[in-house]
Amino acid sequence: MIQPNIPETTLPRVVIVGGGFGGINLAKKLKNAPVQVVLLDRNNYHLFQPLLYQVSTAGLEPDSIAFPLRGIFKKHRNLSIRMAEVTGVRAAENILETGIGEIHYDYLVFATGSNTNFFGNKVIEEHAIGMKSLIEAVQIRNYVIKQFEESLLLKDEAEIKPKLNFVMVGGGPTGVELAGAFAELRKYIMPKDYPDLPVHLMNVYLIEGGPRLLASMSEKSSRKTLEGLQHLGVKVMCNTVVKEYDGKTLLLSTGETILTQSLLWSAGVKGVPVTGIPKEIIIPNGRILVNEFNQVQGFTNIYAIGDIAQLANDPRFPKGYPMVAQVAIQQAKNLAENLIRGWKGQPMQPFRYKDLGSMATIGRNRAVAEFANMIMSGYFAWIVWMIVHLMSLLGFRNKLVVFINWFYRYFTYERGTRIIIKRGAANIVKLRQSVN
Amino acid sequence: MIQPNIPETTLPRVVIVGGGFGGINLAKKLKNAPVQVVLLDRNNYHLFQPLLYQVSTAGLEPDSIAFPLRGIFKKHRNLSIRMAEVTGVRAAENILETGIGEIHYDYLVFATGSNTNFFGNKVIEEHAIGMKSLIEAVQIRNYVIKQFEESLLLKDEAEIKPKLNFVMVGGGPTGVELAGAFAELRKYIMPKDYPDLPVHLMNVYLIEGGPRLLASMSEKSSRKTLEGLQHLGVKVMCNTVVKEYDGKTLLLSTGETILTQSLLWSAGVKGVPVTGIPKEIIIPNGRILVNEFNQVQGFTNIYAIGDIAQLANDPRFPKGYPMVAQVAIQQAKNLAENLIRGWKGQPMQPFRYKDLGSMATIGRNRAVAEFANMIMSGYFAWIVWMIVHLMSLLGFRNKLVVFINWFYRYFTYERGTRIIIKRGAANIVKLRQSVN
Structure with a gap:
């Protein structure tokens, strides 16, 4: 058994799998908690998925919607970040199986998000x-x-x-x-x-x-x-x-x-649970059944938040919560509070989703947005859409670079990043092999 | 023989191979000339090589030092841009062999730059x-x-x-x-x-x-x-x-x-001439011998400019000009003028290099720069280095994005783009195959 070189402590260890909206918000909230936090992700960055479509249509550079995880957490003393592919869990032993070795956990949180769902075709x-x-x-x-x-x-x-x-x-x-x-x-x-x-x-x-x-x-x-x-x-x-x-x-x-x-x-999207989660608690779209505390059914120290978690006790969302960033963020915050309550011997609070609204842009100058009971569309909704997305982006540099791209595109109708970065040179093959 | 779909005209055709500093400056200068210009490059962008090292050290996003060729030339009516790998030339027939088919030329200009030289090891x-x-x-x-x-x-x-x-x-x-x-x-x-x-x-x-x-x-x-x-x-x-x-x-x-x-x-760097250029006029580092009009030796309608051209008639540079952007830019401008002179029946002017100086940065706040007889070093040289590089970058968007990255880095000591964009998902393989 290979164990990756994670600092030894006497504190309980919380292992978070996934550096998306759920994972990073949970880790942030645990900054001052009396625990060791280990954050695992296959990438070394947090990706702002809502703007991915602009990268694929040459409106933004990829780097402007990705933020290095180590940049987010640089003042967190109790946190270790590791790039790792998680392959399985042995719940009876409190062991997580990963590409970099086996990691012991006291608390385990799946915040692995979702992947494209082709519905079996x-x-x-x-x-x-x-x-x-x-x-x-x-x-x-x-x-x-x-x-x-x-x-x-x-x-x-x-x-x-x-x-x-x-x-x-x-x-x-x-x-x-x-x-x-x-x-x-x-x-x-x-x-x-x-x-x-x-x-x-x-x-x-x-x-x-x-x-x-x-x-x-x-x-x-x-x-x-x-x-x-x-x-x-x-x-x-x-x-x-x-x-x-x-x-x-x-x-x-x-x-x-x-x-x-x-x-x-x-x-469509689907969750992709790791080996070791009982089949009975995985629903057809890959989400894992959790209770109102985001505890994976049948376990007390394994949790799931965000897209991967299926929680259907809210009458407003009988099929479970939508697979969107807001659910993940709110569940992360609730879970962090519950974990801290638990360590203090206080009872946990059930998760309650506060729908902050939703929106979509339809090209230049036009969007639809709904908040509370308000329905907006057209130019004003588009401005709101831009502000909300800019504010949500992590990091001052990214906000500024995205803003400039939008500003520039608005007045010039140009898309500055319409370049093809392709492979070619022979010695790249070598690098690619070692990076993959 | 496959011929790519390039518009038919009765004008003479100038084919430029390479969209680097030489190629794009030549094409720009021929904007209003009575010719059809065909610009070929294996990429669809012009790359600002002097800042490549900042991309590789996570200081700049790749997109900020690449500028789409079609964006540079969008108002050029007499220009066709094609992505193509050039493999050979049949000078007797005025035919260029490329990955997208055979292209007839009246004038051919190699502006293919240079590649890494491992000196045969x-x-x-x-x-x-x-x-x-x-x-x-x-x-x-x-x-x-x-x-x-x-x-x-x-x-x-x-x-x-x-x-x-x-x-x-x-x-x-x-x-x-x-x-x-x-x-x-x-x-x-x-x-x-x-x-x-x-x-x-x-x-x-x-x-x-x-x-x-x-x-x-x-x-x-x-x-x-x-x-x-x-x-x-x-x-x-x-x-x-x-x-x-x-x-x-x-x-x-x-x-x-x-x-x-x-x-x-x-x-070191070396030129990589295509098949069909006589071996006798290629020197060991791959550069092609040209005369003072940048005509490839032994030909009247084939030219070479920039790194790929070897011109050693200047007593200041007995081994040939340095392989830097300035030489390529100045040769491009001189060649454009000479081609235009030729069509007007006027005599050509020999190339005369005006050394604008050189510089290098040594990390934060420190650079060396030499212009004319002036030698600068330290903070002031570093400021000059930044201004010269920003001014030379193509496009307002790129200038602004690079400026922000530098500004941000100066005050935060951060490098915003330290992310690993790696491959993973299965269906990417398919895309990669078709893009390569």
């Missing part, structure tokens, strides 16, 4: 592109620009069209924001960068299985979103499901086919 | 890391951070030291600036990010074959540079050559060995 999974990680977003950007560059080499419009048909699946916030950003590439960038390619060759589709976009928001917001996207030229198809996709031809439940080489999948 | 080439491309710089950043993360997992100092010994080879501006940046990582970032790793475990070496650093500058600048680097804790070794390196043990000409897993090679 292996063929679609093989050909479609998910967008949950920074590298996926960068690769999408590279891929999309490459489609344009390659289209320039072709004379036959029938060959070009499949390259410039971009299909988003899933009418949630990610699909909507992505479709809007693609439509803006078409409207503002394509005529300038590729004047030789007629704009009608590019098409943006948004496919939604249900009757309306942004189903978690009001009917009015859905309607405004639909109108906004259609105004930008997005072909929105509701009540439509993807049946088959082989990388070239997309078959829809309506019988329609679309020739496309780019299927961007944001139709 | 295959073993070193296999294990050392060059730094001439954006992806190399990003990979170095990933690799370096990974060395720190992995060191945390080790208890034995003897195992840690080889991971944290960083050796730069070559005492030119790149090696000096890189060594300075590594020394700053050690001084400012390591104690904050890795308090568990004692600073003495990290060592930065700079190996130079000649008697002094920055040999192209004055003795005084060399001395100031040496003092500056030593002050930062860099172990500078002059009159020392790398004999062997197997990826673990570095053997020097002094007999000394250094255990290191990171050998960064900036000891």
